[in-house]
Amino acid sequence: MPGPTADLFADDALQQPAGREQIGEESYVLRGFALPWIDRMLPELRQVLAQSPFRQMVTPGGFTMSAALSSCGELGWTTDASGYRYSPTDPHSQQPWPAMPNDLRRLAILAAADAGFIDFEPDACLINRYVPGAKMSLHQDKNERRYSAPVVSVSLGLPAIFLFGGHTRSDRPKKVSLFHGDVVVWGGVDRLRFHGVLPIQAGQHPIMGPQRINLTFRTAG
Numbered sequence: 001m002p003g004p005t006a007d008l009f010a011d012d013a014l015q016q017p018a019g020r021e022q023i024g025e026e027s028y029v030l031r032g033f034a035l036p037w038i039d040r041m042l043p044e045l046r047q048v049l050a051q052s053p054f055r056q057m058v059t060p061g062g063f064t065m066s067a068a069l070s071s072c073g074e075l076g077w078t079t080d081a082s083g084y085r086y087s088p089t090d091p092h093s094q095q096p097w098p099a100m101p102n103d104l105r106r107l108a109i110l111a112a113a114d115a116g117f118i119d120f121e122p123d124a125c126l127i128n129r130y131v132p133g134a135k136m137s138l139h140q141d142k143n144e145r146r147y148s149a150p151v152v153s154v155s156l157g158l159p160a161i162f163l164f165g166g167h168t169r170s171d172r173p174k175k176v177s178l179f180h181g182d183v184v185v186w187g188g189v190d191r192l193r194f195h196g197v198l199p200i201q202a203g204q205h206p207i208m209g210p211q212r213i214n215l216t217f218r219t220a221g
């Protein structure tokens with residue numbers, strides 16, 4: 001019998017759902033997991049980016065990626081004409097990448113544990129910046145030395161539609177909306193699933209402004 005309570009739940013259903021959503025056998029979206037960390041994370045992130053600013057990289061095929069990239073941690077993911085790889089130094093400065101800030105590392109470890117991956121030891125954090133229109137084509141994260149550790153992905157700023165595909169490029173991907181503070185963790189049997197991001201829609205995020213920033217933590221070395 002629909003009444004005021006039913007209406008209340010109907011309204012709730014329209015809002016961002018809280019908690020943990022399973023999107024694969026060993027993959028989860030942890031809704032709002034990063035929100036309590038944002039105030040501590042943002043100054044740390046700003047320091048990292050002052051040292052290693054965002055830059056647009058070129059794929060081995062000669063395409064300039066629409067997302068701008070930076071990294072922190074012992075290893076940073078880079079691409080240029082000679083290929084994709086992890087490097088201990090920022091190719092722009094020839095200096096080591098900025099250290100991975102403690103709060104970022106702890107957030108990634110706790111998110112991994114929440115999704116069932118204990119003892120995550122991230123040594124690489126790739127930082128992607130998407131302005132409206134920027135996207136990430138379907139790809140696998142496979143430049144890491146081993147695939148036993150999961151990938152932990154933190155979304156900040158403008159929403160995105162995350163594509164979570166299968167093990168071949170042609171598998172039809174699931175579309176998962178990601179919002180500020182959401183964390184996606186995929187590992188185990190899902191570790192090599194294709195994934196990507198549809199072009200970001202124009203907008204203004206109250207904290208992050210007209211952009212989306214995504215952090216992906218991996219164990220690369």
Ligand code: SIN
Nearest residue numbers: 128136153197214216
């Ligand atoms: C990535 O796969 O590198 C980024 C995914 C995202 O931006 O959500």
Ligand code: FE2
Nearest residue numbers: 139140141195
């Ligand atoms: Fe990726």
